[in-house]
Structures are given as C-alpha cells and as structure tokens.
Amino acid sequence: MFSALGRWLGLDENALTGGEVLGINMRNALIQKYNPRHAIERARDKVAAKRALEAAGISCTGTVAVLEDNQQVANFKPSRDMPDAWAIKPARGSQGDGILLAVRREGNTWFKGSGAPLPEDMVMHHIQKVVDGGFSGDSAAEDAALIEPLIIADPALSRIVPEGLPDLRVISLHHTPLMAMVRLPTIESDGKANLHQRAIGAGIDMETGCITRAVVKGVPITHHPDTGVNLIGFEIPGWKRVLELASRCGPAVGLGYCGADIVLDVNDGPLVIEVNAHPGIEIQNICQAGLKARIAATGEDFR
Structure with missing residues (x-):
C-alpha cells in the first residue's frame, strides 16, 4: 500500500504497514521535542506563517x-x-x-x-x-x-460537494508526509470543511492519493450525503504535488511535527492555506491506521 511512498521517502515500506495508534501524550511529546515555542507562535499567526512559507518558495493562497x-x-x-x-x-x-x-x-x-x-x-x-x-x-x-x-475549488473536487471549499490535511514529521485526509463540506456543515460541524473526513491512500474511507462524526459512509457522489476510490488531483508541498511546510516554519492544510485551486492547483503546530490525532480514526508505526519508520525512537 505504501511501497511507492516508501521508495520516494527512502523508508522501509514494510515498517509502514503497522496500525499502532499515536496517543495524545506521545503526540505532545513529539511537539515538545520538535516544535520550539517561537515556531509554534509563527504557525499560529497566519500572516507570519504565510510569509515564512512564501520565503521558502512554497505555493500559498494569494494576498489582497x-x-x-x-x-x-x-x-x-x-x-x-x-x-x-x-x-x-x-x-x-x-x-x-x-x-x-x-x-x-x-x-x-x-x-x-x-x-x-x-x-x-x-x-x-x-x-x-x-x-x-x-x-x-x-x-x-x-x-x-x-x-x-476567494479560492475556487478544482472542478473534480467541487462536483463532489454541494457548496464550500474542500481542504486536505497532511501530517508530516520533518520532511516526511505520514498520513492524510480530505475534509469535504456538507449542507449540514454549512459549507465549511469543519469536522466538528459534520463535514466529511475521508482518509487518503498515501501512495495513490485515492480516498479509502469516509466518515461523518465517526459513522462510515461511501457516498456524499448531499450530492450522492461515490467517495471511495476518488483520486485527489495533483497528489504528488500535495505531498511535495506538505513535506516542505514544517521546515519552512520551523516545526518538526505539523499538519499542513492544503486546498486545490482551479487555476493554481495545490496551495497551502495554513500550518498547524498541534495537529489532532482523530485522523487515525478516519484513516483506520495508526501514526505511531509510520513515525517509527522514519527512525523516531519512542523510548
């Protein structure tokens, strides 16, 4: 499942098949170890983070x-x-x-x-x-x-949702993307890609960029409840570019462990909108996979 990604990252592909879950305490330990306070403050400030990303040559949403x-x-x-x-x-x-x-x-x-x-x-x-x-x-x-x-979504994604802008969350350790999901707005979420407001969270296969599983508030679904479009197997456009951008976000802002939020613009393709210094662990439930084994495959010692 992760062989191509493993080769691209130079990792042991067999080590990426484990399902061990990263708990909140272990996540906090990673943040304490790799995310210095000044970098966390920079990430929290969308303007400061955007300036750091653009200085590193990373494609971001425009500024008026x-x-x-x-x-x-x-x-x-x-x-x-x-x-x-x-x-x-x-x-x-x-x-x-x-x-x-x-x-x-x-x-x-x-x-x-x-x-x-x-x-x-x-x-x-x-x-x-x-x-x-x-x-x-x-x-x-x-x-x-x-x-x-205003970002206009890639047509392939916009046809899935009734309104609003889907976005991607990619968790990375240093330059290594580990896990990803796409958040899809619904009518019930008022067109916002917010999982707490009943947007859809859909796990993505890191090798192919295809959706493997989708849930709303923990309940598995296969089709978008508003548009009826089948979600399972849908391929995210520009997936290799998404991974390449995500792999550069943490180092650009000064973070070792982070979540990059990326949108797909109709004209400009993948663009970074935000970098999160405290990415949540719910993505593991959505993907039905554990982050711990994937982090360990990068050489991280949890002892």
Whole structure:
C-alpha cells in the first residue's frame, strides 16, 4: 500500500504497514521535542506563517491585503481595494472563527454564498473587529486581518460537494508526509470543511492519493450525503504535488511535527492555506491506521 511512498521517502515500506495508534501524550511529546515555542507562535499567526512559507518558495493562497493596525484600517477602502470575491481571516483565529467569505459583488455590495448581502460598512465593521482581536482565540489584545482572493475549488473536487471549499490535511514529521485526509463540506456543515460541524473526513491512500474511507462524526459512509457522489476510490488531483508541498511546510516554519492544510485551486492547483503546530490525532480514526508505526519508520525512537 505504501511501497511507492516508501521508495520516494527512502523508508522501509514494510515498517509502514503497522496500525499502532499515536496517543495524545506521545503526540505532545513529539511537539515538545520538535516544535520550539517561537515556531509554534509563527504557525499560529497566519500572516507570519504565510510569509515564512512564501520565503521558502512554497505555493500559498494569494494576498489582497494585510491590515495590522487601526491606521491601516482607516486607509483601507473595500470598494477600491477588494476584488469581487474574497476571504477575510483573523491572523490568530482558530476553528474558522471570524472568517468571512464573499462570492460575488454588485456595485459596493458583496454577497455571501447564501445570498446574504455584505455592504461596505458591514465589511469594514468586520475588519475592525478582527484587528481589535475579536476572534483571536487567545489573550492577544490585537490581531491582523488577512484578506485573500476567494479560492475556487478544482472542478473534480467541487462536483463532489454541494457548496464550500474542500481542504486536505497532511501530517508530516520533518520532511516526511505520514498520513492524510480530505475534509469535504456538507449542507449540514454549512459549507465549511469543519469536522466538528459534520463535514466529511475521508482518509487518503498515501501512495495513490485515492480516498479509502469516509466518515461523518465517526459513522462510515461511501457516498456524499448531499450530492450522492461515490467517495471511495476518488483520486485527489495533483497528489504528488500535495505531498511535495506538505513535506516542505514544517521546515519552512520551523516545526518538526505539523499538519499542513492544503486546498486545490482551479487555476493554481495545490496551495497551502495554513500550518498547524498541534495537529489532532482523530485522523487515525478516519484513516483506520495508526501514526505511531509510520513515525517509527522514519527512525523516531519512542523510548
């Protein structure tokens, strides 16, 4: 199953077939060992992480603007400075809090995917709330608003989901991708690729890039509940490029163990949107495989 990946990584392919599960304590030990505090802080800040990734030549989502203080906000005018479709993200947000998306524009009014209008004053109010730290998720008094062009999903993926943007999570140790899943939005998840909101988590074969198993809140499924598309066996477009990007993210940000979040753009292919310094272990349940054996195959000593 992992022979091609093993050869690509220079690993023992037989050692990658084990099913030992990585527990939370062992995961925390890996983070403590390989993820220094300054790198964790860099990863938590989407702006700082993006700058580090781009400096390393890693393809990321585009940037319209970064607003880091009230003076920059005062000089910003959405009707002049923003495209027809965009995403506003808090630099230090988490769990999708504070993300605002517009899919089209009419005059000085944008519209959400639901059709709800976003007039210019509402957009500015949201930007100000982001910069004031309203979505930072920690004790930071201030934040930065990262404004990006709206990603349009690769057609092969967009036909699977009713709305929203699917994304990939790839867990890596140093330069070695170990496990991956794709998160697929549903109507019930409100078009968001958030597993806690009942998006689909689908495990991916690391050699072929094909979906092997899909679940919603721990319940196995074979077809997308909204579109009816068969998920099992679906091949992720540009899979080798996805692995190549994921293998470079941790070192670029200064992390030894991380999760890279990647989207597939219709024009630009795989793009990194975020790097997570504390990737969760639920991916093992989704893939029905253990991370411990795959990590051990890289030479990591768990003693």
